[in-house]
Amino acid sequence: MTFHSISSQGENSSVIRSWCESNGYSYLGEKGGELQIAASQSTEARFTYIKEICSISDEIYELAIEGEPPHCEVKITYSGERGLRYALNAIGQLKKRGEWREGVKYDYPLFSIRGIIEGFYGQPWNQEQRLNMLRFIASNNMNTYIYGPKDDVYHRERWQELYDEESYSRLSEVFSEATALGLDFYYSIAPGLSMRYSSEEQFEALIRKVGQIYELGVKHFCLLLDDIPGELQHQEDIRIYRDLSEAHIQLVNRFYTEIMKWDAGIRLIVCPTQYCGIGNERYISKLGSSIHPSIDLFWTGRNICSQEITLSEASVFTQHTHRKPLYWDNYPVNDVEMTDEMHIGPYRLRDRHLYRFSRGIIANGMEYAESSKIAYATIASYLWNPEQYDPEVSWREALEEVVGRSDFEHMLQFADNVRYSCLYPTDSPMLAAELTRFNFAYFYGDRKQGIDELEQFVTKMSNSAAALLSNSMENRELQKELQRWVLKFSVGCALLQDCMDYIRSQDADDLLRVHSNYDLYRSDVTYVFADVLVSFLNKVLEQHFTIK
Structure with missing residues (x-):
């Protein structure tokens, strides 16, 4: 066909x-x-x-x-x-x-706003990666891209300065490509680290900076006040405002009033300083009750990286802020304390009816653009029709789309062992199931058959590791991004084989080799297999599988 x-x-x-x-x-x-x-x-x-x-x-x-x-x-x-x-x-x-x-x-889609934010700490995507990502999310029926990499100095550190000609040209290219693809392009600015809210000069600098972006044709903006101290820092502000929320209410409303003078079609999203929690806390309730009702508020859920998002949580936020939450979902992002993790598992644990009680979902990515696409494809599937969304089916389709059909089976063997994230607190479900079957066979069933079957599974994983480390992968950029994790996966497979050799031989030298390689494996903090492999290795080292 x-x-x-x-x-x-x-x-x-x-x-x-x-x-x-x-x-x-x-x-x-x-x-x-x-x-x-x-x-x-x-x-x-x-x-x-x-x-x-x-x-x-x-x-x-x-x-x-x-x-x-x-x-x-x-x-x-x-x-x-x-x-x-x-x-x-x-x-x-x-x-x-x-x-x-x-x-x-x-x-038709059930979520109105479906998109991603380049909003992580770390190396921003290069221009080729960014433009390629726009085409990818458009092909997966998302409708929104938000530009806001924390380490773009013009976005956060030097927010008052106008973009230089080269950087401005790159932004123009991204906006033009997003528009051509039917995507809403949002430019975000994060002045909160240094801004004096009482300074007329700094407010004018903020308007001037956003005005430079508006001249490109951009009509969607984000004002990000996240990841800053929770109290006023400047003496001038402390004398004028009672607290941070009061300063932010004045800033947000004044900013919105000014930019709406340019065009009635302008949209604004604000990320509050308190962007997670129950949703009825003083700061977020006061802010939501006092800013213009057309302004959307970002919210990450109960936690910065929320394991689940429920309807009851959304309803509390809506009740106290007088608007539905627009979720900034911190998945698959792996910055700050999560840099040893690789988040390529499927999107999970978001209520299938969340679309009824939220404005939409914007997913924060990793600095690894190709790897982010795997999770993004599953997120796009959920956002289109959450009631029919199947995480495992969507994940396999995403792997095949991003990795390529020729490498799919090998990638599946690997990816099943790097599922760990805020959405998946365990790991290696296929390996865990094999180890459970082996444990039963060893003590209560056909011991030889149990050893043979587990060894066949280990060999299959080892072959996949070798294939993914070869130079024949279809998606070479993905291969480059995943290399650190695939190497750890390969070492883990080799260590599993050492365990099988010892279980078969019951030889002290084989057990010594397990000890030695285990220390090497643990010295690498790259997160693969989570605790599934370590638990099995500890049993082997404790001579749990000793013939009696």
Whole structure:
């Protein structure tokens, strides 16, 4: 089943042409393509209104498919340009997954705001990575990208200074690409580390800086007041304001009033200093009750990196701040204390009805752009339809999309042992299951068969480690990012084989080798296998598996 060329009739042929160019299809205008698309926009209620969230939308589409590739016709009906883009993405996915069949597909997203923020500490993505990421999230039906890398000096440290020509040009390129892809581009600025809230000069500098970005055509902004002291720091501010919340209320409202003078279509998101918790604390309640109701507030949930996000937590926040939370979800980010972890597991433990009680979700990424895509793909799947979202199915699809089909099985063997994160406090579920079966077989079943089967599993993992360390991976950038973790995975596999050798031989020299290699393994703090392997190794070293 294949087609390589597409022809179209109807409105927005430029969008279809652009999509074809980005996805490797030949665009042949109005005739001649193996796949013929007829696209038309509709203003009917079913194409402009999403009942579940009681919201007008430009993201609804319907596909009516007739025929089988390579010669078939698709009629697309859509509410807006985004709906058309998502319909085209659906065509690509149906072909890629071999699920092409005649019939009608009517679809729309349940979360209104679906996107990512480049908001981590560490090396920001380079321009190529950033532009590539925009194309990736657009292909996965996200609609928002927020620029806010903590280590961009113009964003945080030197927030008062205008961008130099080169940096300004790069931002312009990112904004233009995001716009071309149908994404909302947000520029964020973080003045809170040094700002004197009572200083007219510094407020004017803030407006001047944001105004420079507005001149690019940007109409979406974030004012970030996170990760700063929780009390006023400057004597001038202490004399004028009763506390930090009062200073922030005045700053946010004045800032919003000023930028709204430029354009009525401007949107603002604020990240408060207290951005996690129960949602009824004094600072966040006072801030939410006092700022303009059109301003969105970021919230990370109960914790900075929340294991779960529930409806009850969202309702408390809404009640006390008078607006639904816009979640800044700190996954898959792995900065600060998490730098030894690699977060490539699936998105989990977000309530399937959260879309009813939140503005949306923005996911914070890792400085490892290619690796972040794995989690991002599962997040995109959840955000489109959380009620039907299956973490494991989505994860396997994400691995295949990012890694490539040829490396999928090897990557699955590896990735199953680096699931640990705030969302997955254990690790290595496949290995854990194998070790459980082995333990039972060794003491209560067929001992030889148990040893043979575990050794076969270890060999399979070792082969995958070798393949991922070779120079043949399809996604070379991903291979480079993961190398540290794959090396630790390889060492762990070798140590498991040492254990199997000892269990078979019961030889003291083999046990000594386990001891020696175990010390080497523990000296590397790269986080792989979590406690699953260590627990097994401790049993081996304690001679738990000694023939009696």
